[in-house]
Amino acid sequence: MALLNPIATAACPPPPMRRSRRLAVLALLLAGATAAWAQTAAFREYQLKAVFLFNFAQFVEWPSSAYPEPGAPLVIGVLGEDPFGTTLDDTVRDEMIGPHPLVVQRYRRAEEIGHCHILFISQSETGRLEQVLARLRGRQILTVSDAPGYAVRGVMIRFITERGRIRLRINLDAAKATGLVISSKLLRPAEIITSEK
Amino acid sequence: MTVPSLQHLPIQRKLMLIMLVITLVVMGLMRGAFFAYEYTISRQALVRQLTTLGEILAANSTAALAFENKDDAQEILSALKAERYLVAAALYDGDGRLFSSYPATLPAAACPPGPGPDGYRFVDSHLVGFQSVLQRDRKLGTLYLKFDSGTPMREFIWGSVPIAIGVMALVLLVAYLVSRRLQRQISQPILALAGTARTITEHRDYSVRAVKPGNDELGQLTESFNQMLDEIQKLNADLEKRVAERTAQLETANAELQRSRTDLRSLFESIDEGYCIIEMLFDKDNRPVDYRFLSINPAFEKHTGLSGAQGRRMRELAPEHEAHWFETYGRIALTGEPARFQNHAEQLHRWFDVYAFRYGNPENRQVAILFTDITGRRQAEEKIRELNQRLSTQNRQLGAIFESLPGLCLVLTPDLVIVTATDAYLKATMTERENIRNRNLFEVFPDNPNDPAADGPRNLRASLDRVRQTAAPDTMAIQKYDVRRPDGSFEERFWSPINSPVLGADGRLEYIVHRVEDVTEFVHRKNAGTESEMGLRTRLERMEAEVFRSAQQIQAANRQLEVANKELEAFSYSVSHDLRAPLRHIDGFAGLLRKSTATVLDDQGRRYLDTISGAARQMGRLIDDLLSFSRMGRAQVQPVEIDQDALVAAIIHEGGLMKAPRPVEWIIAPLPRVRADPAMLRQVWFNLLDNAVKYSGKSPAPRIEVGHQHDAATCEQVFFVRDNGAGFDMRYVDKLFGVFQRLHGPAEFEGTGIGLANVRRIVTRHGGRTWAEGRVGAGATFFFSLPDQPVQT
Numbered sequence: 001m002a003l004l005n006p007i008a009t010a011a012c013p014p015p016p017m018r019r020s021r022r023l024a025v026l027a028l029l030l031a032g033a034t035a036a037w038a039q040t041a042a043f044r045e046y047q048l049k050a051v052f053l054f055n056f057a058q059f060v061e062w063p064s065s066a067y068p069e070p071g072a073p074l075v076i077g078v079l080g081e082d083p084f085g086t087t088l089d090d091t092v093r094d095e096m097i098g099p100h101p102l103v104v105q106r107y108r109r110a111e112e113i114g115h116c117h118i119l120f121i122s123q124s125e126t127g128r129l130e131q132v133l134a135r136l137r138g139r140q141i142l143t144v145s146d147a148p149g150y151a152v153r154g155v156m157i158r159f160i161t162e163r164g165r166i167r168l169r170i171n172l173d174a175a176k177a178t179g180l181v182i183s184s185k186l187l188r189p190a191e192i193i194t195s196e197k
Numbered sequence: 198m199t200v201p202s203l204q205h206l207p208i209q210r211k212l213m214l215i216m217l218v219i220t221l222v223v224m225g226l227m228r229g230a231f232f233a234y235e236y237t238i239s240r241q242a243l244v245r246q247l248t249t250l251g252e253i254l255a256a257n258s259t260a261a262l263a264f265e266n267k268d269d270a271q272e273i274l275s276a277l278k279a280e281r282y283l284v285a286a287a288l289y290d291g292d293g294r295l296f297s298s299y300p301a302t303l304p305a306a307a308c309p310p311g312p313g314p315d316g317y318r319f320v321d322s323h324l325v326g327f328q329s330v331l332q333r334d335r336k337l338g339t340l341y342l343k344f345d346s347g348t349p350m351r352e353f354i355w356g357s358v359p360i361a362i363g364v365m366a367l368v369l370l371v372a373y374l375v376s377r378r379l380q381r382q383i384s385q386p387i388l389a390l391a392g393t394a395r396t397i398t399e400h401r402d403y404s405v406r407a408v409k410p411g412n413d414e415l416g417q418l419t420e421s422f423n424q425m426l427d428e429i430q431k432l433n434a435d436l437e438k439r440v441a442e443r444t445a446q447l448e449t450a451n452a453e454l455q456r457s458r459t460d461l462r463s464l465f466e467s468i469d470e471g472y473c474i475i476e477m478l479f480d481k482d483n484r485p486v487d488y489r490f491l492s493i494n495p496a497f498e499k500h501t502g503l504s505g506a507q508g509r510r511m512r513e514l515a516p517e518h519e520a521h522w523f524e525t526y527g528r529i530a531l532t533g534e535p536a537r538f539q540n541h542a543e544q545l546h547r548w549f550d551v552y553a554f555r556y557g558n559p560e561n562r563q564v565a566i567l568f569t570d571i572t573g574r575r576q577a578e579e580k581i582r583e584l585n586q587r588l589s590t591q592n593r594q595l596g597a598i599f600e601s602l603p604g605l606c607l608v609l610t611p612d613l614v615i616v617t618a619t620d621a622y623l624k625a626t627m628t629e630r631e632n633i634r635n636r637n638l639f640e641v642f643p644d645n646p647n648d649p650a651a652d653g654p655r656n657l658r659a660s661l662d663r664v665r666q667t668a669a670p671d672t673m674a675i676q677k678y679d680v681r682r683p684d685g686s687f688e689e690r691f692w693s694p695i696n697s698p699v700l701g702a703d704g705r706l707e708y709i710v711h712r713v714e715d716v717t718e719f720v721h722r723k724n725a726g727t728e729s730e731m732g733l734r735t736r737l738e739r740m741e742a743e744v745f746r747s748a749q750q751i752q753a754a755n756r757q758l759e760v761a762n763k764e765l766e767a768f769s770y771s772v773s774h775d776l777r778a779p780l781r782h783i784d785g786f787a788g789l790l791r792k793s794t795a796t797v798l799d800d801q802g803r804r805y806l807d808t809i810s811g812a813a814r815q816m817g818r819l820i821d822d823l824l825s826f827s828r829m830g831r832a833q834v835q836p837v838e839i840d841q842d843a844l845v846a847a848i849i850h851e852g853g854l855m856k857a858p859r860p861v862e863w864i865i866a867p868l869p870r871v872r873a874d875p876a877m878l879r880q881v882w883f884n885l886l887d888n889a890v891k892y893s894g895k896s897p898a899p900r901i902e903v904g905h906q907h908d909a910a911t912c913e914q915v916f917f918v919r920d921n922g923a924g925f926d927m928r929y930v931d932k933l934f935g936v937f938q939r940l941h942g943p944a945e946f947e948g949t950g951i952g953l954a955n956v957r958r959i960v961t962r963h964g965g966r967t968w969a970e971g972r973v974g975a976g977a978t979f980f981f982s983l984p985d986q987p988v989q990t
Contacts, residue, residue: 048265052263055263058263058333058335059263165265185257189264
């Protein structure tokens with residue numbers, strides 16, 4: 001189903017440059033893999049999620065103290081097993097938020113997280129999520145995950161996939177706790193929840 | 198509404214109309230400007246509104262685009278349903294693909310296939326535009342909006358029209374009310390002024406003044422108007438006075454003119470002379486060729502024989518009218534010198550006596566002509582001239598005949614001036630005709646101074662005097678009348694002259710013809726006794742001498758008779774006169790005796806006395822008649838013209854003839870006037886009428902007829918008096934007119950027997966005759982005649 005959507009909308013004018021590049025990447029992946037339908041759908045899903053990660057940078061404001069220097073990069077970190085492959089790198093390459101260039105960093109453990117703004121917590125961290133979140137407390141990092149139950153556990157934004165569409169679920173308490181300013185626009189399409197007590 | 202009709206509107210309406218029109222125009226302009234402004238503003242506002250809307254939508258839809266949430270996008274766009282006029286909206290994603298559209302039912306084809314440049318523009322009464330969807334300067338997509346701008350604009354316009362009309366009506370109402378009040382400020386004074394002016398015009402009353410409304414221009418106008426009225430009133434009064442004076446003058450002049458015109462007109466109409474005014478017609482060389490009758494008087498036609506001449510030309514009426522008429526009138530018209538002349542008009546067969554003068558202004562070239570048709574006079578003059586010529590020829594011939602007569606004749610005027618003489622006379626008297634003509638007879642033939650016994654001139658003078666007195670020829674005895682020779686000496690001559698009167702038609706003495714026979718030789722021979730020659734000639738001469746002698750004897754006898762006659766008359770007069778005195782005594786004393794013895798005398802005595810008185814009176818009448826008869830014989834006849842009608846009537850009424858014993862029926866025919874001695878003619882008529890009354894007195898119905906007839910054969914007027922009285926026997930008709938001849942006794946009819954004798958004597962002296970006709974018992978008619986021109990004696 002998810003694959004049909006682009007085809008359904010193929011009546012639209014030719015996609016812009018970036019889109020073609022993505023398709024080129026997609027084609028390469030399709031060509032290079034012997035993946036099943038599931039793999040293809042997953043690829044497509046993470047590709048979207050990568051764009052969403054990038055888009056978060058636009059709807060969230062970080063205080064200037066979040067950057068060591070004015071021209072310092074905005075860092076998107078991936079903790080645990082990386083589901084994106086190169087998709088995330090491709091998405092943010094050459095992109096800038098204001099004066100800040102975008103950089104992707106991957107962390108195997110929470111201790112490795114240094115200078116970071118957006119952190120995708122992989123499903124692999126389920127066992128030690130509380131430690132990780134505790135470690136991140138007090139730091140102005142937007143935490144994102146697609147693992148079930150993460151949001152209620154204190155991750156700020158969780159991707160929910162339903163009927164082939166990716167929806168956002170935002171734990172506003174967690175977000176408020178970090179002191180990040182999340183644009184109300186981001187809240188519009190999202191489902192708002194609170195942490196479990 | 199057209200401008201010309203606006204001129205006739207009352208000023209009030211005009212003012213109001215002006216104010217209302219101004220209000221309307223201002224309102225319209227304001228409304229127009231306001232509307233244009235609103236239109237522009239509303240469009241700008243629309244754009245702004247749409248921009249704002251687009252920005253809001255774009256801002257709201259960033260997340261939907263960023264996170265590809267179509268539901269959210271749909272929800273955002275659906276909020277547009279509040280915007281009634283937003284017909285379409287669409288979102289395109291960052292790749293330009295249609296992401297979402299509004300309304301949900303909108304077909305995909307209704308949207309532009311892809312996004313366009315940012316900004317809004319009006320397309321076909323729609324406002325259409327694109328808006329980039331940005332998040333932190335990053336373009337996430339594009340918003341498309343299509344707004345129906347026409348409908349709200351129309352609604353706005355239509356919505357505002359009733360309001361505009363309402364406002365306008367309100368404003369006009371207010372303007373009307375205000376202008377009604379305000380226009381009075383101007384119109385009232387003007388209307389008041391106009392009213393005053395109208396009053397003045399209608400009633401001609403210049404004493405009216407307008408009320409001054411204030412000190413503005415209208416006030417000044419009113420003041421000027423009033424001043425003007427003052428002036429007019431003053432001028433008017435002056436003018437009226439002058440007009441009245443002038444009118445009076447004109448009326449007088451007019452009446453005068455009218456009178457003189459009427460006079461002139463009646464003169465013009467009634468004068469017997471022809472009168473006309475003509476207009477001369479000239480050719481291009483200023484030669485008179487014709488004339489036209491401008492006006493003519495009633496006598497015109499009588500004098501010219503031309504009818505309907507007025508307005509016509511002379512050449513038209515008489516083409517052959519002589520050129521001299523035109524020349525004369527043309528000259529008068531040009532020079533203005535009047536002319537009087539007589540001339541002939543052949544075609545009219547008339548002569549005219551004309552006075553013509555220029556009439557009116559010289560440039561009118563009119564001539565007035567006063568004229569008379571003198572054709573009759575002219576012909577008469579012509580005839581007279583002819584007769585005169587013939588007469589003078591006859592005169593000459595008669596003169597020549599007279600001069601060459603064999604006898605010795607001299608013609609004298611009653612003043613004894615020599616008129617002419619026969620050649621024989623001149624030869625016998627040794628004179629020339631030229632030397633004696635127009636000279637006194639006795640100057641030419643004086644006495645012979647050497648013959649103291651010459652009585653020729655004296656006798657001649659006496660004879661001529663007799664002729665002059667009696668108008669009867671006078672034969673003179675043989676006279677010795679010596680003739681002066683041309684050398685001055687005298688030659689002895691004996692003459693036998695006869696002087697004959699030549700009487701004029703009126704019986705007056707005109708000439709005396711003095712005819713003589715030279716008997717000198719005969720006298721000489723007789724004196725010398727030379728009667729030797731016997732024979733016829735001797736016998737003739739003897740007879741002549743005998744005649745001469747008897748003539749001389751007759752003359753002598755005449756002279757004696759004349760003397761005897763005179764003595765007889767003197768005697769009869771004195772006898773008559775002396776006889777009257779004793780007669781009066783007889784009558785007078787007889788009367789006295791009758792009075793004094795009235796009681797004593799018996800009837801017989803009284804009858805005797807009456808007889809004495811009657812006889813005395815009869816004797817007196819006889820003597821009176823005799824005296825009268827004798828006077829008639831001597832008295833000079835002094836003829837004057839007499840109205841016999843009046844004379845006869847006066848005699849009948851005043852002469853006591855009406856007191857006849859029986860009323861007389863008078864039949865009196867009109868009588869002609871005659872020349873006669875009035876006293877004598879009265880005597881004639883009295884005697885005849887008195888006789889008629891007297892002798893018809895015994896008829897049962899006395900009738901007296903008086904009449905006359907003209908006897909052309911004898912050139913006499915014959916008068917008669919006819920009665921139906923006693924009449925007479927025609928055998929004694931010759932005795933009727935004799936003195937003392939009576940056919941009836943005094944006892945039968947009163948009378949002296951002198952009346953008819955007197956009548957005959959008077960009539961004879963007037964050159965007339967008397968006669969009578971009658972029958973015994975059948976009335977009598979007495980005639981007398983008078984010559985047409987009574988002879989003067």
